[in-house]
Amino acid sequence: MSDTDEPTLVTELLNGKHRALARVISKIEDRSPGYRDLVSELHAHTGHADVIGITGSPGAGKSTLVDKLAAEYRERGQTVGVIAVDPSSPYTGGAVLGDRIRMASNVGDMDVFFRSMSARGQLGGLSTATADAVKALDAFGKDKVIIETVGAGQNEVDVVSTADTVAVLVQPGSGDDVQMLKAGILEIGDVFVVNKADMEGATRTVSELEEMLHMRESPTKGLNTGHHSFDVPDHPDDENGKGDGEAEPEWDPEIVQTVATTGEGVDELIGAFDDHYELLESTGGLEEKARQRYAKEIRTLARSDVGALVESEIEAHGGISALAQRVVDRETDPYSVAAELVEPIEECVSDQR
Numbered sequence: 001m002s003d004t005d006e007p008t009l010v011t012e013l014l015n016g017k018h019r020a021l022a023r024v025i026s027k028i029e030d031r032s033p034g035y036r037d038l039v040s041e042l043h044a045h046t047g048h049a050d051v052i053g054i055t056g057s058p059g060a061g062k063s064t065l066v067d068k069l070a071a072e073y074r075e076r077g078q079t080v081g082v083i084a085v086d087p088s089s090p091y092t093g094g095a096v097l098g099d100r101i102r103m104a105s106n107v108g109d110m111d112v113f114f115r116s117m118s119a120r121g122q123l124g125g126l127s128t129a130t131a132d133a134v135k136a137l138d139a140f141g142k143d144k145v146i147i148e149t150v151g152a153g154q155n156e157v158d159v160v161s162t163a164d165t166v167a168v169l170v171q172p173g174s175g176d177d178v179q180m181l182k183a184g185i186l187e188i189g190d191v192f193v194v195n196k197a198d199m200e201g202a203t204r205t206v207s208e209l210e211e212m213l214h215m216r217e218s219p220t221k222g223l224n225t226g227h228h229s230f231d232v233p234d235h236p237d238d239e240n241g242k243g244d245g246e247a248e249p250e251w252d253p254e255i256v257q258t259v260a261t262t263g264e265g266v267d268e269l270i271g272a273f274d275d276h277y278e279l280l281e282s283t284g285g286l287e288e289k290a291r292q293r294y295a296k297e298i299r300t301l302a303r304s305d306v307g308a309l310v311e312s313e314i315e316a317h318g319g320i321s322a323l324a325q326r327v328v329d330r331e332t333d334p335y336s337v338a339a340e341l342v343e344p345i346e347e348c349v350s351d352q353r
Helices: 003-014 018-030 035-043 062-075 123-140 154-160 175-181 202-220 266-283 285-316 320-328 334-352
Strands: 050-056 080-086 112-118 144-149 165-170 191-194 254-257
Touching: 003 018, 003 035, 003 123, 018 035, 018 112, 018 123, 035 123, 050 062, 050 154, 050 266, 062 080, 062 144, 062 266, 080 123, 112 123, 123 144, 123 154, 123 285, 144 154, 165 266, 191 202, 191 266, 202 254, 254 266, 266 285, 285 334, 320 334
Parallel strands: 050 144, 050 165, 080 112, 080 144, 165 191, 191 254
Antiparallel strands: none
16 A cells, blocks of 8 residues: 555544554554654544553463453453554564464454554564554544553553553562562552462462552652642643642552453453543543653654654764764764754754744
């Protein structure tokens, strides 16, 4: 499909054509020419889907749980989109884990759209691609969009930050899993899921999580801790999207036990998701989170574009090796080189103003 067909592609996506949705997400993932125009066209049609992030260490049962969640949402008459961020194949750069084995319960259901997105060694960039893919699913009309990550490190935290509600999975009997939460991922969880709750050690894992959450909340009781409380801005243009209004009641993260293989606890988990979404909706938290996400996205895109301009200037000056050699030879210094590279860009910006 040529770039001239892109308006048709958007129209077909908005009309519910799954093939068009798949092609748009492929363009987004590949960063194909014209993908930005597609995302821009879709933006006006977004803002309706409930976006849920599922993260946790490998082996915690995320894929099986996502499968059961999708099936339950379908039972309730809701449509679902799933983006699974997979590890990259060292040979092809594609996602290693296959769609069919990941969503066995929903094979053949056109109202469950599943897509694996490859990290390709660039998880930082993938977080932006994931956000764009969520917009495509949202514009398409999916009621629920689930983002599943392969791991639980800082990169995955960036990926799931586009979600309204984040669930962190932990499996029983793994002290490493609980210890891992102390490394920072504890802060992003709205719901903590002790999956495989029929295994020995589940009760202890729940107790450890409860203790950790209590320790996390106590030092900042009554303060705005960002993810779990929401300010009502006094002015929409307030820097960083934050106002001086009083914080709304905080969300106390819930702990839910599930057995994904049997579907046990899935109803309770969906109930926790719904409770969190309703709190966000009633307190203005949804809009606040969206404002913060878009502020971050604008900065990320602007820095990326400026970085590309700088790379172009570097090439125009003979390449980075030649510039570095001039510094080695004491002909110049890094600050002077940087100023020389940025100067024409700065002049263009000043002229435009």
